[in-house]
Amino acid sequence: MPIVALLDSSLTLWRGKDVLPFIDGLSTNKVTELKKGQIIRTIFTESNAKIIDCITLFHMGEFIVAAGHLPHLDNLINHTHKKILGQDVSITDITSRNDIFAEFNCTNEQEIIGTFSSHGEITRANISANFSLIIASKGNGPENLATFEQFNQWRIANKIPWHGYEISNSFHPFSCGLEELVHQNKGCYIGQEILTRMRTRKRQGKILIQVDTLTCNPANITTMGETQSLAIIRT
């Protein structure tokens, strides 16, 4: 299955007994029940519900590893570190030690979705039925890579939002197609009031859709394809 290098991904290691409740209190998904060997995605949002970063958490047993978007890492650290206060949480940037890849158009069995496995230098996280993240120690990643253009074409065909395109500080999670990462019944977090209001009133302002490239207003296009594109449009 095709694999693409994600050159602008970040990887951080989070330690301390308070890490999961800490992340849970600041992001959209319910992460407190994450167990060793499992992954979960969650989104840190600002008080206006705009995205700071969407991260994938790996429960490694003794610590948590978070894969996110490198251009958003400083904002994420600035947003979180001043809220640590007296809690047992420390964050280490391990981006430079690893290479991160996406395997797309793959086939993941239902029972392994939401889990990861490690073989030697490579860890493979099964995000969805047809998408996985691969993290390899520096220089030990897979070869014969697909192009980012191919990855984007697949994303357009499957309406998958991505960092720097749809997932950005310009949008909130609902408008860029990440509804499934906003838990409905968890406690408060920053941005929750706005997201809950949107959900209960069924008014989210904008949505992610597939559009015909030639007929869509170019200003709305977030990922451009030859015939089809992804766009975020006002409802």
Add this chain to the structure above:
Amino acid sequence: MDCGTCETAGPVQVVKPEVVEVNLTISLTAKNMLSDAFGDDRSHALLVGVLSGGCSGYMYDLQIVESTDVDCQELSVDGFRVLVPNDSSHLLDGIEIDYVEKLMGGGFKINNPNAESSCGCGESFS
């Protein structure tokens, strides 16, 4: 994946906020409620802390404790022992602890001059 756990990869440097000598006040209604809660027993203290989370980023954490492992400053306010964790002292200097009755029942309320905004339910602030 190389987590760097075998080597001494330093954590992201976190600049700890300066510890502030906290001054706080307790409103008359809050004093009455605390008197009811404590009775004549002054061996316990009111711990006023801040946790991350809530709709606005920080949540107040009020507990009645006998002692705590948290590094705190101890104040005596109108005869009550009040403990304030040093890690969150910069967020709590100048607060007033109040008690308000609401339709859904009464509760302590913190009036905080350091808060830029608070969420609709008043439980958290930023």
